[in-house]
Amino acid sequence: EAGVTQSPTHLIKTRGQQATLRCSPISGHTSVYWYQQALGLGLQFLLWYDEGEERNRGNFPPRFSGRQFPNYSSELNVNALELEDSALYLCASSLQQGNIQYFGAGTRLSVL
Amino acid sequence: GQQVMQIPQYQHVQEGEDFTTYCNSSTTLSNIQWYKQRPGGHPVFLIQLVKSGEVKKQKRLTFQFGEAKKNSSLHITATQTTDVGTYFCAGNSGAGSYQLTFGKGTKLSVIP
Numbered sequence: 001e002a003g004v005t006q007s008p009t010h011l012i013k014t015r016g017q018q019a020t021l022r023c024s025p026i027s028g029h030t031s032v033y034w035y036q037q038a039l040g041l042g043l044q045f046l047l048w049y050d051e052g053e054e055r056n057r058g059n060f061p062p063r064f065s066g067r068q069f070p071n072y073s074s075e076l077n078v079n080a081l082e083l084e085d086s087a088l089y090l091c092a093s094s095l096q097q098g099n100i101q102y103f104g105a106g107t108r109l110s111v112l
Numbered sequence: 113g114q115q116v117m118q119i120p121q122y123q124h125v126q127e128g129e130d131f132t133t134y135c136n137s138s139t140t141l142s143n144i145q146w147y148k149q150r151p152g153g154h155p156v157f158l159i160q161l162v163k164s165g166e167v168k169k170q171k172r173l174t175f176q177f178g179e180a181k182k183n184s185s186l187h188i189t190a191t192q193t194t195d196v197g198t199y200f201c202a203g204n205s206g207a208g209s210y211q212l213t214f215g216k217g218t219k220l221s222v223i224p
Contacts (some may be wrong), residue, residue: 033211042216043155043200056211090154099204099212100145103154 002027004104006091012110013081021076021107025093031055032074033094033101034066038087046089049074081111114139116203118215126223131188133218135201142206144177144184149217150197191222 005024013019025032034046045058049068057064063079072093078085088108092101115138125131135144143162147155159168161177161184168175172195174187188195198219202212 035214043214045211045214048211092155099143100157100160101147101155101202101212102157103147105154 004091004093004102006089006104006107008107009105010108010110012112014112015081015083017081019078019081019085019109021078021089021091021109023074023076023091023093023104025072025074025091026102029093029095029102030072031094032068032072033092034074034076035090035092036060036087037090037106038084043090047076078109083111085109086111114203114205114213116201116213116215118201118218120218121216122219122221124221124223125191127193128190131191131195131220133186133199133201133220135184135186135203135215137182137203137213139182139205141181141203143204144181145202145204145212146175146184146186147200147202147214148197149200153197155200188220191220193222193224196220196222 007022031050033048035043037043047057047066048055052068066076068074088106090103090106092103094101117136119134145160146158149155159175164181165179166177172189176185198217200217201215204212
């Protein structure tokens, strides 16, 4: 069974640009979560999608947005990139009725 | 909102010594989960505790859930270099929400 896959692995952008990160959940999982992990820091909750709807968002500005597609894959968009957006962005998925989260390997975003 | 505090932030031990990390929630939890993130890796689910006072063991790892379901601990006996990584606790408040609140993690270093 394939795990959670994220793409790209690395992404380099310049300040002011937009970044799009993608996540494919484990087959059968309908919930997708996005987290930001700055270097050496913990997991900061960004967004939670379930059944195509945004269920909750963390304390991040509106330039962080995303969506979930009918096949439950998800996209995270970050507009007007700032230097402090440089971090590892982790996606996790879970079953609709369960909450054990399975993480992907992450996308490392570098903003220059 | 719900907060999950985890201590210590860092722990350096000699190989063979024991290690404990503690997790405290500002609210009563429905369940608590523990994850391990190896250096350069992504968080991997270790265990979930649901019942008040529950104790679970995985080889040298012992997990406890407090009687009030507001705190938890992870104890590793006789640490090995393979135990190196960051250990996160994550709490779920229940009430129909499947979102987890992660602690900031305890980074364990094991000196051979």
